[in-house]
Amino acid sequence: MFSLYSPTIGRRIEVLKTILVATATAIGCSLLQSTWLHSIAVFSVIPDLALLVVVFVAFQNVRTEGISVGFLSGLVQDFISSAPLGFNAFVRTVVSFGFNLISGNFYIDRILMPVLFGASATLVKALATTVIAVAFPAFVHGYDFLDRILWIETAYNAVLAPVLFFILGLLRPLFVTARNRG
Amino acid sequence: MSDVAERLLARRRNLAFILALGASLLILLISTNSLAGVPQRVGLTVLSFFQKGFDAVGSFASGTLTNVSELRDLRARYRDLVDRMEEYRNLERSLTDLKRENERLRSQLGYLDESRFRAASARIIAKDPGNLYSTFVVDKGLADGLRKNLPVVAYQDGSEGLVGKVLEVGRSSSIISPIFDASAHISARLDRTRYEGLVSGGGSSDVPLTLKYVKKRAKDEIQYGDLVVTSGYQSLYPRDVIIGRVVRILATDYQTSLDIDVEPVLDFERLEYVFIVFPDDRTED
Numbered sequence: 001m002f003s004l005y006s007p008t009i010g011r012r013i014e015v016l017k018t019i020l021v022a023t024a025t026a027i028g029c030s031l032l033q034s035t036w037l038h039s040i041a042v043f044s045v046i047p048d049l050a051l052l053v054v055v056f057v058a059f060q061n062v063r064t065e066g067i068s069v070g071f072l073s074g075l076v077q078d079f080i081s082s083a084p085l086g087f088n089a090f091v092r093t094v095v096s097f098g099f100n101l102i103s104g105n106f107y108i109d110r111i112l113m114p115v116l117f118g119a120s121a122t123l124v125k126a127l128a129t130t131v132i133a134v135a136f137p138a139f140v141h142g143y144d145f146l147d148r149i150l151w152i153e154t155a156y157n158a159v160l161a162p163v164l165f166f167i168l169g170l171l172r173p174l175f176v177t178a179r180n181r182g
Numbered sequence: 183m184s185d186v187a188e189r190l191l192a193r194r195r196n197l198a199f200i201l202a203l204g205a206s207l208l209i210l211l212i213s214t215n216s217l218a219g220v221p222q223r224v225g226l227t228v229l230s231f232f233q234k235g236f237d238a239v240g241s242f243a244s245g246t247l248t249n250v251s252e253l254r255d256l257r258a259r260y261r262d263l264v265d266r267m268e269e270y271r272n273l274e275r276s277l278t279d280l281k282r283e284n285e286r287l288r289s290q291l292g293y294l295d296e297s298r299f300r301a302a303s304a305r306i307i308a309k310d311p312g313n314l315y316s317t318f319v320v321d322k323g324l325a326d327g328l329r330k331n332l333p334v335v336a337y338q339d340g341s342e343g344l345v346g347k348v349l350e351v352g353r354s355s356s357i358i359s360p361i362f363d364a365s366a367h368i369s370a371r372l373d374r375t376r377y378e379g380l381v382s383g384g385g386s387s388d389v390p391l392t393l394k395y396v397k398k399r400a401k402d403e404i405q406y407g408d409l410v411v412t413s414g415y416q417s418l419y420p421r422d423v424i425i426g427r428v429v430r431i432l433a434t435d436y437q438t439s440l441d442i443d444v445e446p447v448l449d450f451e452r453l454e455y456v457f458i459v460f461p462d463d464r465t466e467d
Contacts, residue, residue: 034319035310044312044386044451059266081310082317082349129314141364143314149386152435153313 014177019068021174026050026073034080041103045149047156048122050077051095055121058096061096062103084139084165087132094128096105111162118161122154145175189369213223213381232465283300290337290455299420301335301457302326307355316363316386320456328458333419334358336448336456343448344368344412344423360450361425362387369417370425373409375400379442381425387450391426393442401433401440420461 029049037046050073059064063071074089099121106113126143133142143150168175290303304320322328334345346360359366366383370393379396393410408428414421430443 027334030311031308034308038309044388046311048312052309077311080308080319082315082359082363083311083312088312139316144385149313 001055006172008059011177011179015063015065018057018061018065018175018177019072022053022065022069023076024053024068025168025175026053027076030073030077030080042152042156043148045152045156047160048125048153049160051092051121051125051165052118052157054092054096054104054166055099055117056165058167059108059117060105060172061107061180062100064100064176065068065177066096066100066103075129084136087140089124090132091128095124098124108161108165110166114161115158116156116167117165118159119154121149122157126150204232209331210250210390271276286454299457299459300410301459302328303455303457304356305455306358316383317357319360320356320358320458321354322458323352323356326467327456327460328356331418333423333459333461334456335423335459336453338448338453341447342424343446344419344425345448345450345453348458351458358456360387362389362391362446362450367439368419368425369413369415370410371413372396372404372428373411373424374405374421377404378413378415379439381444387446390429390445391442393428393444394439394441396436396442398433398440401431404428404431404440404442406431409443418461420459425435 027050029052033046033049040046041151042176054066054070054073057069061064070092071089074092075086077088078085099117106116108114126145129140130142133140206298247344303320303325304322306318307321308319310317328348328351329344330348330351332348334347336343336345344361346358346366348356349356349359360383361368361381362385364383364385366381368381369378370381371378372393377396377400379393381395382392384390384392396404407430408429410425412419412423412425424447426444426446428442429445432441432443434441
């Protein structure tokens, strides 16, 4: 007999809740990046906290939660950026997919792994940006791998990743579904 | 004489002596007026001793009560004064901020009044959340008459300078693309020598702009510090708006034109207010 409280529906609701909360958090980070974080910019470079949130969710959840969060948060960021609509959605989908692939294969400690994740997520983002810039050269410009902007952002994200992962870890039930919490 | 008789006689004798002595002293005191005021003085001395005692006790009690009450009042007044001081400090800070903002707005208003354009002032409220694009968001939009591709200028340290153009317009906010954005290209000319070229952004406010396609023969005429202004030719930007100053001239043998580095006249890191220009309603003579 059909029941509104079947485990399947309960799981789906939980997945939806996780996606919504994580997306809202990433959007909040984007808003912070567009306002407050510019006062702590290093050579006009700000950290990408929203990207780190996507990485956390993608790595902690084995299924498609991370990819959904990456896509939705990227799309919303496109509204407040001069990047073409779909640019950040693409980039974050690629990044979240990459970290989703290695989900569950690593033990993530407090410092070293988050640092590596923050740095590698930035480089994956730069690669994804380059792909789009090649496909749409008139509308998009990608990172210059020889310019300091990319490397400063990589270092900044690497340094902040442990802190952000720790904070998100404290609220783990909000960002990781029960099935993935183990 | 018996003993009883002797004792009675002795008693009578002593009594008579005391009375006679007392009377004689009294007569002496009266005849010499030596006792005038003495009773009062004696009474005063004796009684005032007790008065002082009572007064001391009463003073102590009332003084203690008064002190307690005063202390309570003093504490309350102290707290009130401390609160008021804090309030005045905050007021002073706000006043200082308001004064600064007033000066800034006056200078902006002064620019607006003297400007040859009809313009809408706007405040920068946010910047691009990423590091690839250099745009920023202002607090005016469609509701204020803005539309895409309107030029944007600013007034800073007594100079009018080109900021960029309107990229996207929302209802009450707009995205501005600055002149140093990598996708920015502005038709320009050197103000003194009148040679024309194209200014392109370097991608960051730390990187100078590049003025390209200036004839190579102009190399000997161009000087460091020369002003670069908008040419206004087939351009959405009005003419003669200052872009920046020449900081470097590069001439290579295989090129037929010069590459000139231009430092923007505006400090974009300190930019707070901008003016969106409506070039169709110029007020120039």
